[in-house]
Amino acid sequence: xxxxxxxxxxxxxxxxxxxxxxxxxxxxxxxxxxxxxxxxxxxxxxxxxxxxxxxxxxxxxxxxxxxxxxxxxxxxxxxxxxxxxxxxxxxxxxxxxxxxxxxxxxxxxxxxxxx
Amino acid sequence: xxxxxxxxxxxxxxxxxxxxxxxxxxxxxxxxxxxxxxxxxxxxxxxxxxxxxxxxxxxxxxxxxxxxxxxxxxxxxxxxxxxxxxxxxxxxxxxxxxxxxxxxxxxxxxxxxxx
Numbered sequence: 001x002x003x004x005x006x007x008x009x010x011x012x013x014x015x016x017x018x019x020x021x022x023x024x025x026x027x028x029x030x031x032x033x034x035x036x037x038x039x040x041x042x043x044x045x046x047x048x049x050x051x052x053x054x055x056x057x058x059x060x061x062x063x064x065x066x067x068x069x070x071x072x073x074x075x076x077x078x079x080x081x082x083x084x085x086x087x088x089x090x091x092x093x094x095x096x097x098x099x100x101x102x103x104x105x106x107x108x109x110x111x112x113x114x115x
Numbered sequence: 116x117x118x119x120x121x122x123x124x125x126x127x128x129x130x131x132x133x134x135x136x137x138x139x140x141x142x143x144x145x146x147x148x149x150x151x152x153x154x155x156x157x158x159x160x161x162x163x164x165x166x167x168x169x170x171x172x173x174x175x176x177x178x179x180x181x182x183x184x185x186x187x188x189x190x191x192x193x194x195x196x197x198x199x200x201x202x203x204x205x206x207x208x209x210x211x212x213x214x215x216x217x218x219x220x221x222x223x224x225x226x227x228x229x230x
Contacts, residue, residue, distance in 0.1 A: 004157075033215045043204060044118075045158075045221035091157050095215045102171060103219070105157025 023092030119222035133195035140209030
């Protein structure tokens with residue numbers, strides 16, 4: 001069975017600086033998708049960024065980028081120029097591209113932005 | 116475009132009582148998901164619908180939980196009778212279809228407290 005591990009329960013960063021959130025996963029599949037979701041205190045989960053495993057190029061979305069290391073089964077999220085609005089829980093998630101379409105979630109990392 | 120709607124936002128009940136949650140997905144979305152998110156954990160899929168049919172309910176405690184999506188649009192999740200360990204946030208999400216290339220959009224959730 002696939003698993004997703006986020007080893008950092010909490011991270012803090014100074015406003016305008018860069019922070020990296022870690023995620024590792026375990027799977028025997030070769031084709032899958034990886035996601036980072038943001039959950040602000042209001043609780044509405046929002047997709048931040050997505051990576052297809054067959055793409056070698058790391059995904060980027062404005063200030064958010066990932067470092068996808070397929071062999072190491074690592075998928076970290078880098079947030080550049082951190083802003084107060086980035087404060088939230090961040091969840092890493094895995095989804096098979098095959099018959100099992102369920103999202104497998106990590107436990108989350110709480111990101112604190114210091115003004 | 117209107118987002119995923121959920122009600123109520125908060126509910127407090129005593130153990131052994133029953134409770135129901137309602138979800139209205141984004142218009143045109145065939146796939147609807149119910150997740151349970153216990154404090155400090157990532158979401159856990161309870162049930163997935165494709166139109167009005169159940170695709171995956173392997174993690175739904177069927178002795179006390181039930182869900183329906185009769186007309187393939189809105190959905191209701193029921194707990195009867197509730198236990199203390201059911202205290203959690205119940206998230207509803209929808210997507211155009213099951214294909215993992217389509218994003219899941221989440222509602223604001225219902226926070227259930229069982230006393």
